[in-house]
Amino acid sequence: MEAAWVALSLSLKVAGWATLLNAVLGIGVAWALARLRFPGRDLLDSLLTLPMVLPPTVLGYYLLVLIGRNGPIGAFLQQHFGITLIFSFTGAVIAATVVAFPLVMKSARAAFETIDPQFEKAARVLGLSPLAVFFRVTLPLARRGILAGLLLAFARALGEFGATLMVAGSIPGRTQTLSIAVYEAVQAGEDATANVLVVIVSATCVAVLLAVGRLAPGRSPA
Secondary structure (H helix, E strand, C coil), X not given: CHHHHHHHHHHHHHHHHXXXXXXXXXHHHHHHHHHCCCCCHHHXXXXXXXXXXXXXXXXXXXXXXXXXXXXXXXXXXXXXXXXXXXXXHHHHHHHHHHXXXXXXXXXXXXXXXXXXXXXXXXXXXXXXXXXXXXXXXXXXXXXXXXHHHHHHHHHHHHCCCHHHHHHHCCCCCCCCCHXXXXXXXXXXXXXXXXXXHHHXXXXXXXXXXXXXXXXXXXXXXX
């Protein structure tokens, strides 16, 4: 059972870092897709949405090609900084971030596109800089949709399995997250541990979905 709580702690850390990274990357990309017009915008949106539909093992393979020891990013970091991303906590965070990214991007983009541009124009007329308009007008108006996307991304990162297993492996205390621990427990015939882990994951996901439901436009707490 001690190993189960270690896996839970590790999963929360991985999901937390992944959500934090997606809060920056996902919101920034969503704003660019919602407000800017440039060639290939739809193609870029489709490519960034791929992690939502690709099999986790395929996504894990792509990550291995990029950040593995022989990949362009992995080899560069290894040769110049001595950093190895695979089979590490950082690798688990990267896998969870990539898998959960579309949930933040799609939710944030939809939220930005529902904002009347006249509010932003009025703020600029009043003398606010573009950065101030974003943080004082655009972001507050889109906060419900963004927060819903972040909650869904947290739940998705918490339950990530396939890509994480391929990129980070299953090292107890280092990369063995909750979902991987469930798999290992079932394989080892440790049904009691598997039951506890499944209940924890399920309860967390239900709580997140309830929170997302309360954030839906037009919904009021029951």
